[in-house]
Amino acid sequence: GNMNLEKCPKCDAKYLRDYDTEGNRKHYTGRRCDKPSCRGRLKDSIINFGEDLPEDELNKALDHAGKADLCLVLGSSLSVTPATDIPERVVENKQKLVIGNLQRTPFHKNATLNIHAFSDVIMQGVMQRLNIPIPPWILRRRVHITCSQDLNNENQKRILIEGRDPNNPDIPFTLFDNIEIIVNQKVIQKLIHQPFAFDLSDCDQQSITIRLHFFGHYNEIPFDLTYANLSNISNNEQFYLLYNPIEGQWRKVTGSDE
Template sequence: MADTAIKTSEEKKEYFDTEEELEEKIDKLATWILSSEHFISFTGAGISTACGIPDFRSGMDTVLPTGPGCWELAANKKKKKPVKPKKGASVSMHKAYPSKTHMAFVSMIESGLMKFLISQNVDGLHRKSGVPAEKISELHGNTNLEKCKDCGKQYLRDFRVRNAKKAKAHKTGRLCDDPSCRGPLRDSIINFGENLPEEDLNNAFNHAECADICLSMGSSLRVTPAADIPLRVAENGGKLVIVNLQRTPLDEHAALNIHAKCDDVIERLMEKLTIEIPKWKINRFVEVCCKDKKVTVSGRDEQHNYYSLFPKVEMKNGRDLKSLKTSIKEPHNFPLTEHSPSELKIKLYFQGHYGEKPLILTFDREESDTKLFKIVFDPFVGEWEPAESLF
């Protein structure tokens, strides 16, 4: 950690392009992206400061509303110079909303312009924003993702999975759901001195080899081997574009260095690309399966992989109150009897990070033995949209 920390006042200094410089640079960037064949992006903590999550290396006099980076605060505390964070500027990761930059990346991937995304961030906001799992390498892990040590199966959770006290201890105490495995689950966070996940790292470098342009946003580009990925693009003759308030060790390799806040750059860029930045909504999926005289309710992600979403599920499978069943263990299973009606009422409860209210689904087991529902929550109005049955 000490080797990548910034120490001098010059390294901590923030720079800002003039309006004319910014306009000219973003024009050039938009032209390059539109003519690219393999455009990738690389992100760091700077894209999440707009979400209320402090970064690592911002100095004491930063313009960012989240205030100094956590390493700067730690250094000042050690010097007995504590600084109080700005009131209301910071939020916990699990309650943070994806920024305009996060949502712009979703649109660029959906449009086909951006081929792949590489991130150093552990906050999970890229996945939460809607970036498909197969389109991203999260090099330093995801605070909501745990993996089975034995079979490699991944479990995305709607809560922070890491609970180890020691930096290099990763067991979460949960076990793989696969009855033929039951291996110990480990959080996916990579600490300094630990190896990056091989598959994610290989995917990132493979895309870097193909890339004709790499847009690096909000990264100090000081942590390797992650920082070697955008460097590889430049070394192969591709265009490296760096968006960061501070200068970076790779500035001399860049075709463009843009000094401005990430969201300010992305707003102008998307306007020039004529691509809309979508409003963030929470898209989730629920699978209801009726088999072997039981109903199983489980969460799914955008790619319909298992996603731990519900701390509690209730199901009413009869007319009287005694027929109300409650499950707090995932996946949520409910027994059926000969008296159970064909139409079942299922009430879903959520972690409530964004004020999600319980939601009731209707499942008719005579229509189908399995249904996948898409449920959408608008956190800006605090309401669920009508559930959609996908099959």
């Protein structure tokens, strides 16, 4: 499962959240589908002990296990079916099974090699032997900003700020704890929940800063988007924000020039 992913059982829409989505015993999170025509009750995608694994993912894994000549298990007690069917298939095919787990597993005797160590240590060793440098971990966020004209007031515009899944822009991603609009060093508007839609009027051509505040799981600092004035905000802007937690800095990139 994925603690950050909610699904709509009615229309299959997915919603990513930068917080724990765990719902009640029946997985209902208390939130509803954003689609006005649906409004289905969203469910978390956490898999509890005794619950079935998602069929598609499990079948794909079994398919790969059938073709693999080496299977590396990391950090699993290998004591719950059907997940254990994956290494079992590799053993049946007389291929190599390597288990990395602190404790001994029921597959101990079937394994070609048992490594009792932390997964991080094992992977560092694997990468070293493969001669592949481990790249620094970078947090990657996708932001969409749309700016539309108010039909009743030519000086007024509506700005909508949304997070999206960087790997699939169709999936909304709740990324912001709050967003502030700053004019003349003063916070003139602040929203603490979605939708992050602001109505702004451009009477005196002042510069506008949109300050994005994140949930801070990686100690992310806020990111400022500054525009010379309201008309400088394009109708549709899409970009990525990359954060290096060690440097503590955001970098804005557009398209795929990462």
